[in-house]
Amino acid sequence: MTTDVLAQLTAEIRAAAHPDAAPCACATTTVAHRPDATVLRHADTVAKVHAPGTDPNALALRLATAARLPDVFLPPLAPAAARVEGRPVTLWPYGAPVDPEAPDTAPWEGAAALLARLHRTPPTPATPPMRGPSKVALAMTRLRATLAASPPHPAAPPLLRAWAALPAWARAEAPAPGHHPRTLCHGDLHLGQLVRHPAPDGPWRLIDVDDLGVGVPAWDLARPASWFACGLLPPDVWTRFLAAYRAAGGPAVPEGGDPWAALDVPARALTVQTGARYLAKAVAADRPLDEVEQSLIDACARMVRE
Structure with a gap:
């Protein structure tokens, strides 16, 4: 991921985490980085960059399904994906993962x-x-x-x-x-x-x-x-x-x-x-x-x- 793409993605996630645009000292951390996905966290917001070639229409339908099942899925923060360098980016609340050490x-x-x-x-x-x-x-x-x-x-x-x-x-x-x-x-x-x-x-x-x-x-x-x-x-x-x-x-x-x-x-x-x-x-x-x-x-x- 280039520096420009990372900066754009960081701006997207910071704006979602702090919609009032107030300055913050929160760090943006990389949760995962693979050829098919990158996941960043800023405060209590997570951004996922989906794989190249992801069908935007199918992704929109999948997001809608997750949104209507809040007792099953972590609900997305936005009903539609943004795009960074042609790849869809979805925003989510942070959830605590399973502890692999326990x-x-x-x-x-x-x-x-x-x-x-x-x-x-x-x-x-x-x-x-x-x-x-x-x-x-x-x-x-x-x-x-x-x-x-x-x-x-x-x-x-x-x-x-x-x-x-x-x-x-x-x-x-x-x-x-x-x-x-x-x-x-x-x-x-x-x-x-x-x-x-x-x-x-x-x-x-x-x-x-x-x-x-x-x-x-x-x-x-x-x-x-x-x-x-x-x-x-x-x-x-x-x-x-x-x-x-x-x-x-x-x-x-x-x-x-x-x-x-x-x-x-x-x-x-x-x-x-x-x-x-x-x-x-x-x-x-x-x-x-x-x-x-x-x-x-x-x-x-x-x-x-x-």
Whole structure:
């Protein structure tokens, strides 16, 4: 991000944080900076610069959905995105994130209840599709580009076979079959997508509307399901999460019995996506896979042997 763009963005967020234009001594800090997003904080206001190529109409519809669901999403501070250097910028109140150093306090039940509430909310007719499957395809495209510029890697074949074994809808190549329920979905649920608002101890709310839309609700349970299947999420935590979702009336899985008929394909897809992202990073850094990364590749290998 150039100095001029950063200055323009800082001016936008300062004006939102201090609408009376009074001078302030508040620092503007960078919360995250990636090729697809930059997030800044000034006082109790957060600005997010969205990815290049973001569809402004779809983003506007996603913002409107978040605004009408203040008991699920952190509500945006403005109904429409500004633009900085051609990229949309949205403004949000600050929320306190999950503490990564205190995993025992992670709000799994809170996340499950928010998802169930979201999944029970009727979408408006113009709501765009949930972007979860397209993100799996994007992760695979990026991995192939990385592999093409590198020596062969032993982890690549099982991951590529697991990708090929996914049904077309999980690779964003076709609509989901008609027997799958379709609801409002977050599209990229993980603990980094939850904040307390007002900070520091208000109720939990979801953030990040970039993938919000209509889709198969089991997708929103797929990452914790994948972690559980890979041995990365303790069974008792998975049980608590699933029980809380069911208790809140979530429609993604049956009220009782085996949930895996609904969860199997999305969980496999999220295993492939996460494995592809991790493998691309390891190959680019020319380093061996760590234990967590290897567990995902091992899971991909098991998926194609079953």
